[in-house]
Amino acid sequence: MISINITINGRSYETAVAPHQTLVEVLRNNLGHIEVKSGCGEGECGACTVLLDGHPVSSCIVPAIKADGKEVITIKGLSENGELHVLQQKFIEHDAVQCGYCTPGMILSAKAILDENPQADEAEIRRKLSGNICRCTGYQQIVNAVLSAADEYPRHSKIT
């Protein structure tokens, strides 16, 4: 076992991980962050997306050891004092959630897009959300939600 230090949503943890454990396993099983969803397990679907030092990654293909010393943001790190992040609010308003399994990853990828470019247009949003698969909505409501959140960025963006 190897000891790693990892900051999750602003709180730091020290935990012992095995070399063969992936980040999603450690987040869910060791640290109780079950808001991170496990999907395909091979880096294709994006359900397990977290932000690692601000960049979206598929946590099912990141060895937990590689997160040592890094900062992880999960969907629970977006709301502040019970107030939803603008992206969460817009996903609700635009009915961008159906079964909800892709939603945590989808919103985190969307946050990375708008953090980097608050003026992102529809083409850029669609291209950069290509790592997150949704089998329910057909994407249109999701794209609408992100575009609508972009209108209010960066006023509502949380500094992470």
Place this chain on the structure above:
Amino acid sequence: MNASPSTTKRLNDFKYLSPGSLTEAVDILNQSEKQAVIMAGGTDVLVMTKARVITPGILVSMINIPGLSDILESDQEIRIGALTVVADLLKSKQIQEKCSALAEAAREFATPHVRNMATIGGNICRSSPGGDLLPPLMAMDARLTIVGPDGERIQPIGDFITGPGLNTLDREILTGITLPHTSNQSSSAFGKITRNTSDLAKINCAVFLEKTGVDCSIIRIVLGAVADRPVRLPGVEQALEGKALTPALIESAVVRTDDHIAPITDARSTADYRRKVSRVLTSRTILKAWETLN
């Protein structure tokens, strides 16, 4: 353990080492009796390990080896560290300006998530016939720096890949990629046929060309996913070199594409489709590179 889908997706138990220097890493590769596998970004190694395509005894992470993730430009060339992630290739001004084919390939590479982890060195050492970064690097005449127990050697990328997933590495480590200096009358382009942006290529293509006066003086064309490794198209190149390129001339030249490819049918495409579309993609990519110079 139950053989449920989730357990088959778990990684096997392996020894994990993260050496702090190249020398130490090379020593591990040469002294261990178990199969030692190098891991850079992990996006391929971990997926193959989960699927039991490979079962490493020792996983050697490159994470603690310093100085391998920079893009440096000198008067003569651009040097890219093997651990540079694909997302950083995409952001690099030097790559965008001097090697647009590589920047375009980085843009089309897998998903944003994978681009944030996957490295250029990993894509080269995976040596997949359809690897998106390989045609641009071959078209640019990239040279690889490889370190082993006897020191450093330099090899052109075209000689490095020897078959599907095969290359000349022999208990060695790829440390960097050098792109030679190009004239300001040169350009490059990349093209890819794929089902959607995140899929692997059915076919990919890169073209580098240089113009002297009104003519195309040098052209290098590489097609991927149509043979056991990415291939140059010397027949097409010869038909175009020394001439001013026109759509009609390109159309007649790409007929020779067939002489250099041996596509197969697999999950992504059929051999027939690949053969037909190879000409189309080659022609489009040549035209794209040529038009940026005019």
